[in-house]
C-alpha cells in the first residue's frame with residue numbers, strides 16, 4: 317500500500333534520512349522504533365509531504381506521490397496524527413471534530429456516533445475547549461478528528477507520549493479497533509509493549525537509516541529492546 321524507496325531527507329545541509337526503505341501493506345500495522353532524534357518524525361512528515369525529500373520515491377496504492385501536496389495525500393487516504401497532537405486549543409471538542417468532517421468535504425453540524433464508539437469519553441467533553449483537555453483526551457480527539465477524514469493509512473507519532481496509563485489503555489483499545497476495520501497503521505512508538513501488541517511488522521531506525529526489520533512474531537520484545545538500548 318505504502319512504499320518508501322531510498323528516501324533521503326535533509327534539514328538545510330544536514331542529511332537526516334539516509335536511504336530509507338519501508339513498506340506498509342494494506343490493513344497491516346507497522347511500528348517504527350528508535351531512540352530520540354534518529355529521524356522517525358522526519359520520516360512521517362516526509363510521507364505526509366510536510367518535508368521535501370532530496371531524493372527517493374514514495375508510492376501509495378501503486379501511484380507515485382513523491383511530489384504531491386500534503387492535502388492531495390490526505391485526499392488519497394493518508395491521515396497523520398503528529399507528535400504532540402496539534403489540536404485547536406481555542407476551539408471546542410465539537411468544533412475540532414467538525415473540522416475533520418469539513419476536510420472530507422462534508423458539512424455536518426452533528427458529530428457522527430462512530431466517534432463515541434471509539435472514544436466514549438469525548439461525548440461528555442463536546443463543549444470543552446480542546447486546550448482544556450488532558451493530554452490523553454487531546455490524543456483521543458486528534459485521532460478521532462483524523463478518522464473522520466476516512467484515511468486508509470493512519471500515521472501515528474508517539475500516541476502514548478506523556479499520557480497517563482489508564483488513558484493509554486483506552487487509546488490502545490481504540491487503535492486495535494481501528495485496525496480491525498481494515499485501516500493500515502504506521503506507528504512511531506517508544507512504548508514497546510504497546511507497539512508489539514498492535515504491529516505485524518517492525519522497523520528499527522538509527523541515525524536516519526533502517527538497521528533492522530521483520531515480523532513482530534519472529535522476534536521477541538526482549539530482542540528488540542536490546543537493539544534499542546545498545
Ligand SMILES: Nc1ncnc2c1ncn2[C@@H]1O[C@H](COP(=O)(O)OP(=O)(O)O)[C@@H](O)[C@H]1O
Nearest residue numbers: 327328332350351352353354355356357358359
Ligand atoms: N526543523 C528542524 N530543523 C533542523 N533539524 C531538525 C528539525 N527537526 C528535527 N531536526 C533534527 O533531525 C533529527 C531527527 O529528528 P526527528 O525526526 O524529530 O527524530 P525522532 O522523531 O526520531 O526523535 C534530529 O537530530 C533533530 O535534531
Ligand SMILES: [Mg+2]
Nearest residue numbers: 356357358399
Ligand atoms: Mg519524534
